[in-house]
Amino acid sequence: MKIRFLLPLIFFILIGLLLWRGLSLHPNEIPSPLIGKASPTFSLPTLLGTKATITEKDLKGHVTLLNVWATWCYACALEHEYLMELASHKDFKLFGFNYKDDNIAARHWLKEHGNPYEIIAVDVTGTTAIDWGVYGTPETFLIDKNSIIRYKQIGPITQEVWEKTLRPLVEKLENEA
Amino acid sequence: MKKAFLTLFFLLIPLQLVFAVEDEYHFNTEAARQQFEGLTTELRCLVCQNQNLAESNAALAVDLRTQIYQKVLSGQSSPEIVDYLVKRYGDFILYRPPFKLQTLGLWLGPFVCLIFGLFYLIFYIKNQRRR
Structure with missing residues (x-):
């Protein structure tokens, strides 16, 4: 019969655990079903440079970070500075994915703030982005040498994200065949 | 009007x-x-x-x-x-x-609670009668 007095306490602890768990959940970060799958096929014009189009074939043979950004996206501007720092990294290629943006504004923005990207795909309508499951900017896909999507970073890449999550993954993928 | x-x-x-x-x-x-x-x-x-x-x-x-x-x-x-x-x-x-393994709790949870509730209710009523 003693257990009767313990029941409210047990109930309290269970509810407490449930709510405590809720604190560390991020309902805005929707897990991508594309992880572990080959990158979607696409063909998009580029923003700058001599190469006119970019396709999924351009992802082969190297570790790629594909960064979805736009000039209208506030968090992308915050991320940009750190991307400039990462651009000197030789272990991977940083590709840009300009999402539902204005070409002129995008070019102007890069001229002003610097261009960390090796090549930039332009998706004005956002149709290709749907194939990638993009739902908010910035998002960054980590793609291995065989163009398999291995990780998706939702939200800006900060130093913390890079050191704790992305860098170990990039190094691991770099050592894969 | x-x-x-x-x-x-x-x-x-x-x-x-x-x-x-x-x-x-x-x-x-x-x-x-x-x-x-x-x-x-x-x-x-x-x-x-x-x-x-x-x-x-x-x-x-x-x-x-x-x-x-x-x-x-x-x-x-x-x-x-x-x-x-x-x-x-x-x-x-x-x-x-x-309906799959990950969402099992979501779909069956309410029914599990319902069954527990019913059992408790039966238990409670029987106890009251005994008194």
């Missing part, structure tokens, strides 16, 4: 909102319109997660509505269209999650 008109006006506001969205999309058949309506109310907007695709005005919701509209027009079935979106955005886009 004035009051009656005012009431009528406020009653019609929600209707106006509904038609505002509908007007953007034209369908040749009633079945296609209903299919589109069914899909956009059953699918979640990923930007504002408490709204469905029909209600949301987020840019992505508009894009997804357009995609669904074109697919409905081209004669794709609802399961095909849902599958297309789930492949890209995951089960999260569904307001009605599928």
Whole structure:
């Protein structure tokens, strides 16, 4: 019969655990079903440079970070500075994915703030982005040498994200065949 | 009389909102319109997660509505269209999650609670009688 007095306490602890768990959940970060799958096929014009189009074939043979950004996206501007720092990294290629943006504004923005990207795909309508499951900017896909999507970073890449999550993954993928 | 008109006006506001969205999309058949309506109310907007695709005005919701509209027009079935979106955005886009291992608690949890409640009730009543 003693257990009767313990029941409210047990109930309290269970509810407490449930709510405590809720604190560390991020309902805005929707897990991508594309992880572990080959990158979607696409063909998009580029923003700058001599190469006119970019396709999924351009992802082969190297570790790629594909960064979805736009000039209208506030968090992308915050991320940009750190991307400039990462651009000197030789272990991977940083590709840009300009999402539902204005070409002129995008070019102007890069001229002003610097261009960390090796090549930039332009998706004005956002149709290709749907194939990638993009739902908010910035998002960054980590793609291995065989163009398999291995990780998706939702939200800006900060130093913390890079050191704790992305860098170990990039190094691991770099050592894969 | 004035009051009656005012009431009528406020009653019609929600209707106006509904038609505002509908007007953007034209369908040749009633079945296609209903299919589109069914899909956009059953699918979640990923930007504002408490709204469905029909209600949301987020840019992505508009894009997804357009995609669904074109697919409905081209004669794709609802399961095909849902599958297309789930492949890209995951089960999260569904307001009605599928029944699988991960969602077992979600689907069966309420029934487990109900059974526990019933057992407790029976236990409680029997105890009371004994006294």
